[in-house]
Amino acid sequence: MQNLLVAENVSKKYGDFTALNQLTIEVPKQSIFGVLGPNGAGKTTFIRIVNQITMPDIGKIWLDNEPLQPHHIQYIGYLPEERGLYKSMKVGEQVLYLAQLKGLSKAEAKKRLKFWFERLEIGDWWNKKIQELSKGMAQKIQFIVTVLHRPKLLIFDEPFSGFDPVNANLIRDEILKLRDEGATILFSTHRMESVEELCDYMALIHKSNKLLDGKVSTIKKQFKSNTYEVGIEVGDETVFKNQLQEKFQFEETFFHSIHHDLQLNIKIEEAHTQNDLLQFLMTHGRINHFKEVIPSVNDIFIKTIKSHA
C-alpha cells in the first residue's frame, strides 16, 4: 500500500528541550492514522512540522512521494487544537478569505461553501459575525474551513475536544465520509477511545520518542495475552477453583452480569486452545459468559509507557 505521508528521522529541539527525537512514521493513503501520546509528548510539534509552521532540525518529510514543499500547503487541511476565527468578521467573508489563502478561487470557494452549508445544515449564516454564533456553530464553520479546499491530507489535533456530543458525532461521521471519498486523515489525540473507534493505524509517542506504531488490529494482536473472560455458575466454587488451577492460570475479575456467577479471567497456555478451556468449563458448570480479552488502546498505552519507564 502506498503512503501519503512519510516522516523519516525527524528531530526538533527548542533550546535544550528535545521536542521530537528521530521520529519515523508512515501514513498509508486513505487511512485514519492516530498519533497518540500524553500531553507534551511532541504530537503538536510533529503536526506543526507537517504543516510547515516549524521546520525540523533534521529529518525528511514526504507528501505523496515528493519532499515537502511550500506549495504542498494547499493539499493539507489543518484543524488545530486551539481553534479560533476572526470574531468580528462575517462568516462568508472569513471562509472565503481562508479558502483563498489555500489557493482556491473565489468563485470555486463560494460554490463549495454553499454545498457544505447544506450538508451541515447551516442556515443563513453568511452575513453573521462569528461573535454572534454559538460555540458549536463556530466549530462547524471551523471544520468547513479545514476541509473546503479538498485536501489530500487532513490533520486534526484533538478533533473532539470542545465539541458537544451531537456535533462530535456529526464531525466523526464527516471524517469517515471524507476518508471514504479518498482523503487521508492524521489524528492527534490523548483520548484513547477515539482511536479505538476510528483509527486504522496508530503511533504512540512518549517524551518525544516513538514507542510503537502500526496497524491497530496488528498491535492489538501483539498485545493480547490469550486471556478469556468467563462467567460461570458452579456448585462448589472452591472445588472448581482447585480443579481449574491444575490446568489453567486464572484470577478473579468483575464485570456486570445479571447472573449470580463466578467471574474469572483465565489465561490459556500454549499447550491448550480455547476449545480445551470451553470443554473443561462445560463439564463443570453453566457458562453464561465467554469472551476473549482484547487489550484496549488505553491498556496498550499504559503498558507500553510503563515498560519504557
Added chain:
Amino acid sequence: MRNLKLIILREYLARVRNKTFVIMTFLSPIIMVGMIVLVAYLSSLNSDDSKIIAIHDENDTFYEEFSSTDNITYLDYSSLPIEVALDSIEKKDYYGLLFFPKSEDNQYLSNHVEFFANKAPGISFISEIEGKISTVLTNKELQQRGVDVNEINNSKTNVNLQIENFSGEETSKLSNYVKMFFGGAAGYLLMMFIIIYGNMVMRSVIEEKTNRIIEVIISSVKPMQLMIGKILGTSFAGITQFAIWIFFGGILLITVTTVFGIDLQATAPVPTTEMDAGSQEEIQKIILDIVNLPLTKLIFCFLIYFIGGYFLYSSVYAAIGAAVDNETDTQQFMFPIIVPLMLGIYVGFFSVISDPHGVVSTIFSYIPLTSPVVMLMRIPFGVAWWEILLSMAVLVLSIFALVWVASKIYRVGILMYGKKPTYKELYRWMKY
C-alpha cells in the same frame, strides 16, 4: 504574492470597517478644528483684556513718563495717601499699584520700586514694567549727569542685517522659523503616524493570537508574509485616514473661519511680533523662503523616511504583539519604541534648531531609529545629498535587519501562550 494581496486587503478592510476607526476618522478633524477655533477665540479675548494700573509716586516726577497703551492704562494716584490708594484700587478692582518711594537717588530707586497686586502678574508683564522703569530711571540719571537725552536718542542707529545666501537671494530673518516649521511638522507627523498605526499593527497581532486563528493562518501562509501584509494593510488604512483628516479638516477649518470670522493670524504669534515696519516686504521674503526650500528634495525625502521609519517601528510593534498575550503586557516592551522616538523629537527641537549641522544632530540623523525624525528636521536647513543617501542606506539596511529579527520573534511568539516572556527569552527565540 497572491496571498500577500489577500492579507493586505483583509487587514485594510478590517481596520477601515472598525467602528472606532470610522468614528475617529470623522470625529478627530471636528475636535481638532474645534480646538483651533477655541484657542483663536480665547486668545482674541485675551488681547482685549486691558489692565488699569495706579501709580503712587512720592516724588511726583514719574507719572508723565508712563503713557497709556492699548493694554495698559496708567492713573495718577500720587495725591492720595498710600493706604487710601491701595484700598481704593482694590475696591475698583484695578490690576495693581506701582509705588515709587521718596528718593533722589536713582540707584536706590532701582531696587525699591514696588508693585502691589492681588493676582501675581505674569512674567511678560513684569519685564515690560521693569523695562519701562529702567528707561525712565536711566533717562533721569543721564539728565542729572548733564547728558542730553535727545542727543543720545538721535545718535542711536537701528541695525537691520540683510541676510543673503551665496547665490545672492535675499532671505527673511524668519527663514529659520519657516525651516523649523516645515522640518518640525514633518518629524512630528511621522512620530504620530508611527505611534497610532504601529499600535494598530500590534493590537491586530494580539487579536489574532487571542482569537487563536493564527495557527490556521500560518498553516496557509508564511508568518513573515502575514506580518508584512499586516503592516502594509494597516499603513494603507492609515494613509486613508490621514487623507480624510486633511481633506475634511481643511474644509471644516475654512468653513468655520469664514462663518465665524475668526482671524487665525491671532494664534500665530511668531511672525506678528517680529514684523512691524516693512512687514509686506517680510511676507514676500517668507513666501520666497518657502518657494526656495528644497521642496522636491523635501517631499522625496519625506516619503522615503516616512515609509522607512514606519516600517522600522511597526515591525518592532508586530514583534511585541507576538511576544505577549494581551495588551496590558506590552508595557514592558514599549521602552525601545518610545525612547528613540522621543529622543528623535527632542534632538530635533533642541539640537537641530540651534545647530542643524552640529555633531549631535548629525549623529542622530544617521542612527536608524532616530534618523527619520531628525533628518527630516535637518533637511530644510540644507543637507548634502551624500549625507542623506548615507543615512537612507543605513536606514534601509537596518529595516532589513530589524524586520528579519522581528519576524523571528514573531514566528515563535505567535505560537507561545501563557507566560510573559523576558528579553532574554526573546533573544533565545531568534535562534529557534
